[in-house]
Amino acid sequence: MKFNLQKIARSRKLEYSIFIFIVLFLYNIIFPMHDDLPLFIIHETLVLAASFILFEYLKDYFTSKIVQPIPLALNIGILAASIFLVASVSKYFLTPSNSNLETRDFISALFSVLAIFIIIGIVTFIFSSLRELFFLRQKKDPSVYMNTMLIFFLFTFFSNIFVKIDPDLDFIKQSFYVVSIILISLNSLRVSWIGFLPKKQKVYLILISLVLIVVFSFNFGEISGKEGFENVVSSFSPGLLTLINLIMLYGIIFSTVVFFTTLFHLPTAEAFDRKSEEVSSLIDLTKLITQVFDFKELAESITLLTSKICNSDASWLLIKKGDAFELQSVNNIGYLEADGLTKFILGQNYEMEEGVTIISRNSISPFVKNHSSQFNFDSIAFSCLMHHEDISGYLFAARNLEIKYDDDDKKAISAFANYAAVALENAKLIEESIEKERMEKELDVAREIQRKILPHNVPELDEYHFSALFIPAFEVGGDYYDFFKLDENNYAVVVADVSGKGISAAFIMAEVKGIFGSLSRIFSNPKELLVRVNDVLKDTLDRKTFVTSIYYVLNTLTGKLLLARSGHTPALLCSNGVIQRIQPPGIGLGLDYGSSFENSIKEMEISLNYNDILILYSDGIPESMNSNMEEFGYERLEKIVSNSCHLSANEISNKIMTELTTFSLDNSQHDDITLVILKRINNNN
């Protein structure tokens, strides 16, 4: 039953209260006089029910809104003033012939009931508003105090019945009344929300509360006065009169408390404003950390927020770039001024602690004099941005006012600098990782180019089987190999390695390909070719870059090949399982551009018999390391080759790679690996 009532009450409070108001209205029409006790009690109950359900409805209405104290207080004032208006108007029209109530005519009765309804509505609204202010910014739930007060309001309301029964029982009503007032006074003290108002609103609130005190006092006087409106309400329902009386009193007490509290809060209002500005600036910064990844934008926001946080007129930010500090962004100060001033201040070698250093105008006066600039700063504060015990930047703030930076300002700047350092570091890391990603994409492109530059196929010859293998390192290297068909019977093979790694090596490698490709068709002699290549490279290579190469021309008719080497790893010739290192003298391309180069190169002629194998490779193979930093080495390579002489060119290539991979299994590949194998086959067998 109770549950159902609650449910109904909750879902249709407005309809329900309107319904009771209509019932109350009809009741008043049917029983214009309700002096009999049962009729009186029913009437009082109806009045209370109507007010209560309206109050419940308004409670829900306020819950659904975000309450702002100032507009709410203003509302209360306007409503209280309108009570005064309604009361005055009805007093004027309804001055009743107080002894002879029966003579009241129907219209006047109707009017008085309507006026009372309006009053009930307004008073209920005022009370709901006061209740909202009571609950505002309360950390613990204070509803028990509010409910106790409501219960005593109820008692006071119904104690009028005792007065009705016997005027001597007035003391019951009086005692409830007094307790209610005490509770009102206690509840009026819950005004902590005032502290959170900005200074401007506090000033405003003082004015409003003054007006409220006046208006509520007028209303209180109007209602407790023994003539006029008091009679109208009292004859309608004495309980209602008591209730209105209490609520007006609540209004007076509450407004008075608000007035004095606000007055006492006013001197600290500015400090409080500043604190809340600091907090909101820190919140802004936290938002920035998560939202702004652009370093420049972040630096500018930090500079702007610095001024806000410590109430300064100008601020600027320095960031460490390389070994020096660079002015990153300025707020409300010229770039050159800030730069000069900073250099001057940092040149003074202040003892830098982890905290904030304050500089007075006197300390910078030499600078101001020298530069005759229009500095108005009286006080400058600055803090280091720390990152892993290193100073990653400086944050400066300056004030025009003759107010020095105090400890609170110092704390604020210091805290802000710490946050800012993290935020900037964060943005820097993100920028770097984006940059790294971009670089990796570029490396991918370079790797792709490198692959495309290298030949896709090996020459297919009857007696001579070629096998070529290229495995790039993670970093792009500068390995290069190629085959050129010089004429019907002569084929040239080259393996080269550009010193260094990365994109620069890849570019030079592409150039080397172009040079070899074009010159090999003109100069068929290996030594001559290398000398020419060296001449051309003179204009392209920087002094610390060199290229090693090994180049041979194979005559397919005779099986003879002419080989020249410029600083490259020796070729391996495997004949019947016997390994011979082919290492004719010759210095690397780019080591010398004079006669030393030409003089150093000696050609070597080799006769390739059936089943002989000639292997060219880059230093990526012998220099491959395992996790113990041991090199794969030439001996290991030679042993593998000598043991696999009977295999085909491709099989030997696979064999070498398998062994190499097993050897350096747990170590990453540092250099490109190139392997070009030639095996002469006797097709007549």
Place this chain on the structure above:
Amino acid sequence: MADFNVNLRGVGSVSVIDVKGYLDAHTAPELENMFSKLIVDKQFKVVVNFDQLNYISSAGLGVFMAFVEQMRDNKGDIKFSNMNDSVYNIFDLLGFPVLYEFYKDEKEAVNKFSNLG
């Protein structure tokens, strides 16, 4: 990351650079800086002592190529000493002995400068 250390000391009018550890593309700038400094200080007679060097890559070799010309133009040189076999093989393969002087002993290299005056 492999360690690399470079140390400079003067023996008479000759600057001796001790290199130690692994000289590759990542550590080469350290040696480059040392050479740049020597050029600024007009110290053109340099002996590089390889006694404690374990490994050298092509980028490491490039450092000497980058500076040798300047040293020679100013009547100086870069000479190498105390190289172990594996490091020497790398220099040798590339043909450095054609262009540079290698000595077993640092003293020998330093004296070579003095003899020339």
